[in-house]
Amino acid sequence: MDGVYMRVITGKAKGKKLYSPKDDRVRPTSDKIKQSFFNIIDSLIKDSVFIDCFSGTGAIGIEALSRGAKEVYFIDNNKESVLLIKKNLNTTDLNSMGNIIEMNVEDAISNLSKENVIADIIFMDPPYALDIIPSIIKQISKNNILSQDGIIVAEHDKKYIPEETILDYQISNKRVYGNTTMTYYKRLNL
Structure with missing residues (x-):
């Protein structure tokens, strides 16, 4: 395995090692943060439709x-990230349930909407230097691809x-x- 050591924490592929990039262009979510995130959303995971934006290695x-x-x-x-995601899906034997979309997030959300995809959980971990979280949430809202009780989770720098509301x-x-914050958004009860 290249770069940073990563693994699947629990479930069907528990303990399987994941490939990571040789350089630092992708910042994998640590096991501690990943475990906390999945503990919080645990009741929503079973049989859900999940969108992993800015997937990187595909670990989430x-x-x-x-x-x-x-x-x-x-x-x-990113072509290298797409190859990593494919390798990681193959190594975990989970490729039959994974759909890889090689395009920017805004266009992908629009395409998913045209395909009538409705997600239960949307996770995004954009490069910290980009101030893109609000525009992605606006795109999600405009395209109505999140279920009524669904959540959006954004990983970002704590700075x-x-x-509060988008x-x-x-x-x-x-x-x-530490230096990472996970912010959870839900639909307003209007």
Whole structure:
């Protein structure tokens, strides 16, 4: 395995090692953060449709599949990341439930909407230097690809101050882990 050591924490593919990039262009989510995230969303995972935006290695989406998600859409526009996701899906024997979309996130969301995909969980871990979280949430809202009770989770630098409310979504939870924050958005009860 290349680069940083990563593994699937629990479920069908528990303990399987995942490939990571040889360089630092992808910042994998640590096992501690990944475990906390999945503990929080545990009741939503079984038979869910999960979208992993800015997938990188695919580790988050693969963990979701391992824990019982019905289907995961991996979105990344980097060719090396797409190859890593394919390798990791193959090594975990979860490739039949994973859909890889090689394009930018905004276009992928629009395409998923045209295919009538409705997600239960949308996870995004964009490059920390990009201030893109609000525009992605607006795209999700505009295309109506999240179920009524679904959640959006954004991983970002703790220095980044997320907007409390973005269109019809508002922050429902926030967790800080060192320099990383996970912000959870739910639909406003109008």
